[in-house]
Every structure is written in structure tokens, then in C-alpha cells.
Amino acid sequence: MSVISEENVRGENLFKDLSADRDDCEPTEIESMCMNCHQNGMTRLLLTKIPFFKEVIVSSFSCPHCCWANTEIQSAGRIQEQGVCYTLTVKTKQDLNREVVKADSATTRIPELDFEIPPFTQKGALSTIEGLLDRAAAGLEQDQPVRRAAAPEVADKIDEFIRKLKKLKDVEDEFTLVIEDPSGNSFVENPAAPLKDEALTVSWFKRSVQQDIQLGLRADEDEEEEPVGNDIDTMRDEVLAFNTNCPECNAPASTNMKLVQIPHFKEVIIMATTCDSCGHRTNEVKSGGATEEMGTKITLRITDVSDMTRDVLKSETCGILIPELEFELGMAAVGGKFTTLEGLLKDIKDLTVSRNPFVCGDSSTSDRLEKLHAFGEKLDKIIDGEMVVNFVLDDPAGNSYLQNVYAPDPDPEMTTEKYVRSFQQNEDLGLNDMKTEGYQEEK
Template identity: 80%
Template sequence: MSVISEEDVRGENLFKDINAEDDDWQPTEIESMCMNCHLNGVTRLLLTKIPFFKEVIVSSFNCTHCNWSNTEIQSAGRIQDEGVCYTLKVKTKLDLNREVVKADSATTRIPELDFEIPPFTQKGALSTIEGLLDRAVEGLEQEQPARLEADPEVAEKIGVFIRKLRKLKEVEKEFTLVIEDPSGNSFVENPAAPQKDEALVVSHFKRTVQQDAQLGLRADDDLGEEEGEEEPTGNDLDTMRGEVLAFNTNCPECNAPASTNMKLVQIPHFKEVIIMATNCDACGHRTNEVKSGGATEDLGTKITLHVTDVSDMTRDLLKSETCNVAIPELEFELGMGAVCGKFTTLEGLLNDVKDLIVSKNPFICGDSGVSKRVEKLRAFGVQIDRIIAGEMDAHVVLDDPAGNSYVQNVYAPDPDPEITIEKYTRTFEQNEDLGLNDMKTDGYQEEKATTSTSLKD
């Protein structure tokens, strides 16, 4: 049995990296009551770090009296800045083997059956698509004996639905699985990585006030306060332009108290942006993020840079949080939100892409890594290194529907022969992702003034 030391209580060694060679890497055992036979069993807790999924608590219960067992996984890390929604078209039985990390705050839906598992009704799990279906069937079957006695008609309808769920595992027809998680801590495997998965759509979204309250990020009393918030005035913006503002936050890696600095910066030949930088004294983690300081442009922007020389790696680059990144030569595409907004160099962006796909991918780490997949992703990392070293010509495409991304023109003010910039009209789906379809701007000030007057009266 593992014993939690005073050093662990202070949080220094509470969460350990997964390491098969670490002899001290043992679970903590706690005697606890079995919910099946009400005698005592043993719960094992393992506090560890998984790349992408941050700190997690893996718990396993086993009862020697009735042989009942149960396992679950809970996120112990920070809630992400945005929620995430995975929409998977399940077309073959191979799709049922995709690994899934489902947080307890996630909603699971199968639109074809009008089936939904609400958030916080199941514990978090590390499973597969088939495992999620089996878990749903087990949950519905659990009360069937009682339903047969109390209401046979309802029990029969649920029995028919259970058979429909089981039939999904045969994949005779294509069906859709949607996992929407406001905490941003759920994941669905892309077996084609680093290439784009044609069957999987990943989108990120801003949480609603109600979702923030569900996650404990704000009190219920704060739900009505947003209507009274004031917009920044011109004087506030002038103050931000003239100084670096600092505010307290938590480190995204170790969750220790840290400080984030924020400043408005004018990018030459482009626009104003807000740069935020966080430095943690506890673990040494450093990160920066960029937000657009201006409005969403009327047209989307697609910037294509032809990388022909190692000197291109020093070009300044702004990738907004709404920007997609593609490298056609590698058949690679990275959706918006996968990498946060950054003001960096081309080399910095390519290194971030490599770390995201190769170093921090939870599905190729430790025992979860399949040899062919690991080999494929490591080969992708080698190709990225060749582009950075100038040994391979490539095109880097920044496709930003909001028009807030930028690549430095080293020939400015003359045109850059290696950069192609295209302006395009956004599709309905792109406007939906940006939240523009439901945004009302015409007559807003007049309506706001009328509302304020009526409230005062």
C-alpha cells in the first residue's frame, strides 16, 4: 500500500509522470464499502499525469466478497479555456476501436436514435466507442427488472431501444456520435494522425454562463450579472496601450498561483493584438497567447507561405485562435483551437505542431501506443525537422475565417514573392463557428439605450 507523505500533501510529488521503470509508482489503497453487498472492499487510487489530459485520478474498486468491481477516471487538472465538441461519423467496425477520453462533464449524443447521456450522470472514463455503447446499454438494463414489475409497457419500450443500441455495434448503417464537453477535457482518437480525419469534426466553443456555473467557475448568483457589465471605454484602451497589465491566475501545468502579463501591441503593416504571457515560478512553465485586438474582418483570409530557405524560419507570424494550419506536402491539417493564438516565428509554430502531434499525443504514450502509429507519427516529426532545417520545400497555409492572422512580409512595403494572400467570403458554417450568425449589431446602441432607460424607470 502506498503512503502519502508530507511532501506529497504539499503537492510537490502528488501527481507523477507515467513511467514503467519507476518502482515507487504504486497506487494508494483505501478500505471502502461495497455499494453492491455493503461489505468492505478495496479502492485503489492512482494520481498521475497524462499528456494532453493533464493530471488525472484513476480509481479502481474491487470487492472480494461479491466480486463486484468498478473503475473510473477523473480529471484533476485545470478546466480548459474553451469547450470542445467531437462529431464522429461511425462508418465501419474499426471506428468502434477508437480510444475516447470522456470527462464526467461531457454530453454524449447519438442523433439517429434521439439518444443523449446528460453531463454529470456518468463518471469520467478512458474507453473506446464500443465501450461507450456497452456502458450505455448496461446503464439502461440496470433497472429493467424493477421496470418490468412496475410498468411493463415502459420496460418493453426501453428493451426495444436497448436492442437498437446493441445493433449499432454491427455498424450496418452509418451513425453519428457527438461528445460535447464544456470543460474541454474530453478526446476522441484520430487514427489517421497526423493527417486530417475525414470522419471526425472537432470544434471549440465559448462556454455559456450556465455551463460555467455547472463547472463551478462562477457562483449561481453571478448568472444575471453579465447584463450589467460595461464595455471598455477609449480611456481604458489608451491605458492598456501604455503599460503592461498583470493579473493573478493559475499555472496550466502545475496549477500553482502564477501571474499573467497582458499588453496591447501594434504589429507593423497589420493591426493591434493583445499578447498575454504567463510565467510560473513553481515549475518553470512559460506560455504566451495572442488575442485579436480588433473586430472580425468582413472576409476570411488564407495566407500561403512557400518555405524555400532556412531563413524563412525567422519570419514573425501571428496565428489567431480561429486559424487553421495546413502543410499540403505532408497531407496535414490542424483545426482552429487545437493550438491557441500565438505571436511567434514560423519555426516556433512548426515546433508547436510537432510537440502537439508527436510529443504530447496521449494515444501514443506508454502502453497505449501502437507500434505502427508511433512509427508513423515519429516519421512526421522527422519531416517537420527537415522543413525547419531548410532541407525540404513546403507550403504553410494559415486559413483564418476571422481574418486575424498574419505572416511577416520581409520585402515590405513591396509584395513578398513567397506569400500568397487570398480573401474569401465565409460559409454559413464558418460564421456559425465564429458566433456571427446570431450576432445582432444593427441598431444595437439605440436598443441598449432604450433598455437602460426602461430599467431606470
């Protein structure tokens, strides 16, 4: 019998990448009782990583006696700082094949049918859009025999609704699927990656107190008072350290935090984590100030390889655009970073090409592989100074920065534009009550 101990796992991640070439990707089998016939069946657990996403636990139960089976997925990662909402307009049958990670804390809605699956009423699932529709229909059909005996009229109405739900799979008309998850651990595939998905909208939101309570992040009796802050002068002069866990191997690690003044910009908080067990390193940047009154769009025309040495502060609310490549990266995709332009472009390549989960295994297609590899080659040309493009940082919070190498004089290759945030951008930033000049609620 294998014993899991700190000595056995330290320095090695329990969550393995799925690969046909690995011998250690076998699931763990546990004999357990079937909840249908109460005889013993088999549960299989697989701890794996979904690149471009996070660690998950996939479990599957099957009973050889009554043939009952059940599968579910649980997030093994941390609850994210913000909730996430995916809004997909399903236009073709190909959209039904999009892969979906739906956490058990997510709410699923189809506005056209006035249909909603509340949070914590279903187990988490790794499926497709079609699979979610089938699962919803199967859940409604499950208690229909009892309803027909007790309330025939209600059963008839539910039968009619099930037919409408199943008819959505024909995609005769467009419909909208909304997955809203306060934990931030749900995911919907973008098959057009690394290009922008015109049918899919991803927005982030600040959790309410009630949602924090549902996720177990605070007790019911917790007061909504802001904690007393640390002395700012102390933070400027010292490097603060606190204990955490490595995001890769989950071993104990240490995170250092420092308040830094960026010339010609503002103060930011830089946090760096180093794991002594697996060697993983990461850095993250948080704005040291409040959200600006207006958003900021910074456009740099990259004309020379020397531009790669420019310092870049990308806040977690900042999106990235490269119009010549028809590329757009959402604001939370690579988190907050303080690096060089070369480092940021390499992170983008790593995220969209090297660690993209849809370029390997059964999910990959030759057309998709060719597009991603071509995109990676274009990024390499930009880094080597062989391709002239416009690089855009679009931050509705106004907390991102791109170094002006001519400072204090204007940079002839860089423009900075201030703009009034839209209603949706204020929603994403948790500024629902903020009113600015030119701000109007969209109805």
C-alpha cells in the same frame, strides 16, 4: 504516513506521466465503503497526465465481498474557455477502438437512434467507443427488472432499444456519435494523427449562460452585463500582472499581459506565464480587436531556411495546413501564439510526435510509430530548408498574421485571401446571428 505539503510538492508535478519505467506511478489506495453491500472495499486513485490532452484523476473501486466494481475519471485541469463538440462517423469496427475521454459534463448523442445521455447523469470515463456503447446499454438494463414488474410495455420497448444499441457494435450500417462538452475537457482519439481524420469533426463553441451556471462559473443571480473594461491607453503603456497557477505543477505563478501593436497588422494581447517552482514557461496571444467581417487564408511557399525567421501570429481560431504532408491542425490544438515560423513548426512537432499519447505504452503500434517518426523527419527538413512546401494559416476570424519580409512591397512567396465564412465557422466563432454577404444557413 506521507503528508502532502507545499514543501513536498513545490517544483514537482503531482500528475505523473504513465510509464513502466517509473517507480512513482503507483496508485494511492484508500479503504472505503462499498455502496452495493456496505462493507469495506478499496478505492485506488491515480493522478496522471494524458499528453496531447490534460491532467486527469483516474479512480477505481473494487469490493472483495460482493465483487462490485466501479471506475471513473475526472478532469483535474481548468475548464476551457470554449466548449468542444466531437462528431464521429463510425464506419468500421476499428472505429470502435478509438480511445475517448468523456467528462461528466458532456452530452452523448446517437442521432440515428434518437438517443441522448444528458450531462451530469454519468461519471466521467476513460474508455473506447465500444465501451461507451456497453456502458449505455448496461445503464438501461440496470432497472429493467423493476420496470418489467411495474410497466411491462415500457420494459419491452427498452429491451428492443437495447438490442438496437448493442447491434451498433456490428457496424453493419454507419452511425454518428456526438460528444458535446461545454467544459472543453472531453476528447476523442484521431488514429490517423498527424493527418486529418476524415471521419471526425471537432468544433468549438461559446458556452451559454445556463451552461456557465451548470459548470459553476457564475451564480444563478449573475447579470449578463459586460464588465467595465480597463483603460486602453493604460494597457498600451504598462505590463499588467496577475496571479495564477502553473499549468504544469499547479504552484502559484504570475502572468504578465501587454497590449502590443504588430506593424502592418493590428493590436494583440500577449500573455506570458513563468513558474519559479518548476521553470515552466508559456505564452499565449489574444486578438486585441473584434472578429473581422471575413476570414483570412495566408499561404506561404517556404523555399529557403531564412523563411524560418518570419514572425507568426497564430490566433486560437486559426487552423494550419501543409498540403504536401497531407497535414491539417485544428484551430484550438496549439492555442494562440506569437512566435517565429521555426518556433511554430517545432511546437507542431512537439505536439504531434514528442508528446503524442499514442506513441507509447499499449496504445502504440509499429505502423503508427513509423508514420509519426516519418512526419517528424519531414518537419525537420522543412525547418532546415531542405524541403519546399506550402504553409497555410486559415483563420475564419481574420486575426492571424504572417510577416511580409518585403513590406511595404508585396511578398512574391506569400498570398493572402479573404473569404466569406461558412455557417459552421460562424457557429464555431459564436457568431450565430452574424449575417455577411453570401452567408446562408445550411439546412
